[in-house]
Amino acid sequence: MARAIMIQGAGSNVGKSMVVAGITRALVNRGLTVRPFKPQNMSNNAAVTEDGGEIGRAQALQALAAKVPAHTDMNPILLKPETDTGAQVIVQGKRFATLRARDYAKAKPELLGPALESFDRLCAEADIVVIEGAGSPAEVNLRKGDIANMGFAEAAGVPVVLLGDIDRGGVIAQLVGTQVILPKEDAERIKAFAVNKFRGDVSLFADGAQAIVDQTGWTDLGTLPWFADAWRLPAEDVMDISSKSGGSLKIAVPRLGRIANFDDLDPLSAEPDVSVEIIEAGRPLPGDADLVLIPGSKSTIADLAHFRAQGWDIDLLAHVRRGGHVLGICGGYQMLGREISDPDGIEGAPSTVPGLGLLDVTTVMKPQKRVALSHASYRVTGDVVSGYEIHLGVTDGPDCARAWLDLDGRPEGAASADDKIRGCYLHGLFSADDFRAQYLGELGATAQIAYDEGLEQVLDQLAAHIEAHMDLTTLLEIAAEPKAQR
Known part of the structure; x- marks a missing residue:
């Protein structure tokens, strides 16, 4: 013993x-x-x-x-x-x-x-x-x-x-x-x-x-x-995540009320060329952001209402009109679509609510939760990504035809016609150094670290x-x- x-x-x-x-x-x-x-x-x-x-x-x-x-x-x-x-x-x-x-x-x-x-x-x-x-x-x-x-x-x-x-x-x-x-x-x-x-x-x-x-x-x-x-080191408590400044590329992250799996931010915050700004409730999304990243949520429909209550939906539309990029991961991906339906009342009373309408997809909440370690490749370059999925809901629609990941042999994610708005269910993708370098390069920044090696x-x-x-x-x-x- x-x-x-x-x-x-x-x-x-x-x-x-x-x-x-x-x-x-x-x-x-x-x-x-x-x-x-x-x-x-x-x-x-x-x-x-x-x-x-x-x-x-x-x-x-x-x-x-x-x-x-x-x-x-x-x-x-x-x-x-x-x-x-x-x-x-x-x-x-x-x-x-x-x-x-x-x-x-x-x-x-x-x-x-x-x-x-x-x-x-x-x-x-x-x-x-x-x-x-x-x-x-x-x-x-x-x-x-x-x-x-x-x-x-x-x-x-x-x-x-x-x-x-x-x-x-x-x-x-x-x-x-x-x-x-x-x-x-x-x-x-x-x-x-x-x-x-x-x-x-x-x-x-x-x-x-x-x-x-x-x-x-x-x-x-x-x-x-x-x-x-x-x-x-990856933070567990939402109160421990904070903004990191100094980089030329600015990523704005709205702090959702039930933000979940925010470890997606850790590899980005570690990059010297990247600033990650956590936007608290009551503050507008900054007009000079290069990327707005909407993270995961434990209660997507409630957090979508919270998002709107801050006026962030209006700020996000202005960001898109200025040519800014948007990425939604998991719950954030669901919010970017046209509609979220919860017929079984998994997140509360049965309901169907309009999404932010930036991706032509819809999500239906399902009782079966997908929990899996997953391996993917970035369709643009073939770079390998290892991550995980934790989510309720199935997302589908015309913009899924522009999937940007191949996940365990199937297409994953959705993108707008101009490719500036993307969403996916895969958490942890930025831990992959080659993918992170490619993605940040598309936004005009340079990746400089080996994340997993640095964590060790x-x-x-x-x-x-x-x-x-x-x-x-x-x-x-x-x-x-x-x-x-x-």
Whole structure:
């Protein structure tokens, strides 16, 4: 049986996903077989696994850090928000139900079993499993039925390291206060702590770290300086995506209310010759954009209404009249058509709504979701693209005769007669260096990076960062074999 350790946070967005990825790669570099695991995640930025399911994007990155293919066992429970009060629930990669928050709370006890099953399978093939919590265990109002933090740690019998974020201030209160508010049994599961995102001379926090030790009795695993290249790693939380300026080619991306699978932006943002501007609600689409990229959406019809409510439909028409280019991916592709029909009420009440009318295609929502890793080629050059599909709906119409991809032996996508407006269902296509270079070249920019190679370099740099500032030897000593009996 593998050993296991769980990294929980003293708050949301303290950097758990990045730190787990760094620990994972560092331990792999030490010669260990490592598997990442997160029992419950909430994200619309999903990844497709080789076993044909969905997991959170952070766990896919952590699998890359572990140098193994992503698998649904790495994130057995994935919540994909569809409204402010409801989410689609993915269990071991497959759709389980769409539940309101209150109903999900009632369903959690039956989901602990699948989470433990997945965890046990990972333990059977690894030296150590590095577990990521969700949010914070200090949210004691959510403790009953919890499967994301202390509830899972208790059920699996694993020790916990608590991570604090000094950048937001009050890190001593974050960590010490968490111990104070937790039930005694939960507090005793925490064996050590670490502090993340320190700016400046780390030695200046020595007294602060000792104060945490004195108050809690926990082992200090170290203070991690700010990792400057964190922006180069794929973001999972929509709140973490931001504009990147400096390039001569300007890409405008409207931030949809239920934006999904926005990792399509990462390779573009990494290019020095490209500026990616995230357009927030209430702001117009910029008149000097070269390309407007409409990303994926978890709720296409609702996000189309949101798009119109900002006046972006008017801005987009003006952009097209100026000769600008438009690209829609997945939900964005559906929005570009003439009509979206949802006869079964998959996204709400049954309805048919007009699209933006920039492509002569229509979409019909279907209950069957397509989830697949896919391989394609760019028809213009034959450049090979590997990506993934996660979508409901079938899109067809005259502009599909101008498909610009061959996807697993079939035509994919649609284009306007002047080829300036395109759409497709394939996510991840910009990760392919040759295709990205060709596409950006058509827009007048030059691609300069090898994206996948660069991602590997950042993971190794992150691992070195973790090794230099975090006591991984002590972390391995704290890690324990999970319970043999449930």
